[in-house]
Amino acid sequence: MMKHLPRARRALFAAAGMTLFPLTATASMGNIGTTYGVTPLDVGTAQAMSMFNSGVAATYYNPAYLARDRRGELSVGALTANTDIDARTDFASSFAPNRDGSGVGAGRTEHVLIGMKTDLSDLFSTDRALVLGMMAGVEKYGTEMLGFNAETSDEGQYFRYGAQPLFLNIGVGANLAPGIDVGASVRVTLEADADLVLESTPGGVTSNEQIAVSAKPVLSPIVGLSVHWGEVLGADDSSWLRGVETALTYRKKTASRADIDALAIIPGLINDGLGLSLRTLHAFQPEIYAVGASYGDGALRISAVAELQRWSQLEGEFARDSVRDQADMKFEDVVIPRFGMEYRINPMFSVVSGISYEKSPLDGNESRGVNYFDNDRIVLGVGGGIEFAEVPGFNYPVRLDVAYQYQHLRERKFDLTSDNSSFNPYETVNVDGQAHVFGATLTMTF
Template identity: 40%
Template sequence: MIINKAYRRLATLLCGAVLAAGLGAGVSTPAQAGMGNTASTYGLLPMDVASAQGLSLFNAQASALYYNPAYLTRDPRGELTLGMMHAAQELRAASQGSPSGGSPVTREGDVLSDAPSQQVLIAMKTDLTDLTKFNHPLYFAFIAGVEKYGEEMLAFNSQTSTEGQFFQYGRQPLFLNLGGGVELFNGITGGASAHVSLRSDATLVASADLAGNTQYERLDVTARPVIRPVVSVNFEWGKVFCGNNDRCGFLGDLETALAFRGHTEARTSVESNITIPGTVVDPGITLLIDTLDSYQPDIYSAGLLYHLSDRFRLALAVEQQNWQDLEDKLDRDTIKDQANVALKDIVVPRIGAEWTVNDSLILTAGAAWQESPLESLQTPDVNYLDSDKTIVGVGASWIVRNPPVLAFPLRLDFGYQFQRLEKREFELTTTRPGVTNPYETVSADGEANIFSGSITVKF
């Protein structure tokens, strides 16, 4: 009994201490662990948010680096962008009763999570042609994001839950992407970038007494980058077939984009070995944890853009998100392996429109529908919840042609997005002995309001 209590206390302390040490200073724990990231769940810059990512494949700003780096070539000017995003979600799970006649959960309300995501972004795009001996435009860009308006660079949360936890919503504090684009042939451009995430490893060896006080500790922590590719190609059919958009009729106003974004994940591994003199001798108690968070699947994207006039653009895009690949990773996750999560690949349609009202004002709108990739209605102990989503957005851009002080135009962007999660019932289950499953049925739904703003200086 005493040894078991000591072990449980040590396990709790070691997990918290090692994970905190491995993830760096300034870390705070998110309200829940979410398999998703900011860029694919909400969008990066205001135009991506406002168009529900319907125009993201055809956005010439620095966020093209993540969605379609080939489109960096469309605007030869350099730019520096500072942006902020506030995503406020209210995710609910209303109890529908306890089929087993009793529940291990004491609920204080239906709201499971209302913790916001608050990111600050910095991005830059520039032409590196002068660095080479070739007179051929070469564009480079980077974009980085930090959570809690710059106060939280890293965070990690992987957990089980008796009340349920939403599958895709959570914070991804560190976002880093860099790469570039180049014209391959007349009307055909290509681009590539690297998305950087971290793999953290921690090892702790210590001696402890039965109260959980450690001594003779040795702690080793490493964090290494994991790089995943983003590649794309863009076609301006007027230039490809006619050499000049103005002489090609329908094709002159048509563009196509194809892109691939490799899967990313934040993963942490913890290995500890504890001895208790006189009670637990060497090699002692071993604690092994290998778990992941903030997962994004492989995403294949295709889009069509049509210029209805010189001032109006309409885009249709479709994404295939390969969530099923995550099943094997969760089976190897020491926190979630008992959940037996069943997932499916999904197709996400998007539509976006842009109206250039005049030389100073641009209006943007978009919509998307995303089916839930989560097939399991029961995921023991982990108790994932997820629903189909309807997404709509609106936004505006104001271009100041002759700003005070600055020698180049200034662009101010604002975007708003609303996400509605449809109601869906789940059964909460556990592997704890003595509990009849399912111990509770819940109806999951919710909504998210996303506000995004940025300021861009062209040079």
């Protein structure tokens, strides 16, 4: 962080023998739900079937669909993703970093996931479905909830890949009328605050230190509506309308921040204290509107989804960011098409697949000092599940789902700039890459 301070302040901290260490955990602008998918069904269909998933992940994608299946669930799983960004020099000045062919570095996320849902209908005097669901995921297989970094970069850095610490959703779905389900949930994110006051000698010996760190939850709503047209229109069981479903969802934006305030008093040199205030964004999800349609006929079910992501809202967030405000980045809203299918081979086995095309929201090829990379992505997924009706030691059926997703990052050119360079852009690079995502979930249905 020290390089982001004004030069005069950096000199005073250095004279006091004080060093400001940067945060080390790689972070990204996103979450596993929007970047990869939560459960294997989401990963394997490139999120095309997510709005029609009655499992615990419905709390994020479409809470209304919780009401479609009253059965309880308890699930545990893992998701891991590795991303390799390759930057090849097209033009370089003497200030440009020495690239050894190893790329920018792999963005990595490793989540442990746990979820549950249960029917609450018996608590009320109604026969309408009312189902509660919860889904939680924690980075580094459960050991990290709030690790991140925020920095400028001379080599360039990825925009949407890296650690995505906390994923937590809680919601309910209810049957409003025959064929019509509604639902609401909240996504919980954390914002961190840190305050530091200390005295120091010019040699760097500190005393009278006072530090306070806190993290507070921030709640963002998600609402959904599902319509099962066969039931709404009273079609008989043989009618094709029985297989037609549509859904609408809205997810409010989330902007997780860290606020850091420090005051250093150096008697005889800075008696009034030298203040440092840093405000930075460590995760962001845009406002999302999605509409989808699904058709099922026996063993085969297909779906199509159009998703509007309002990334233009990020411009205002970065304008208030102490680390990245100088970059003057522009973002555009994007529409993402998704197509997926699920085929049930028999009562025991099923397979899924999907594809999506995700245009980059980063407008332009330069972000001064920050040097973000972001590419258009073609996402392909495949997965499958096996259900065991009887498992020794268990009283209920158990299902194992696995999925793999490949993300192809299309080549894009970027100009790298820095306030420390007298010649800008000091390098032009061609950037592409790929991401490999693996997910597995074990679910007990009761």
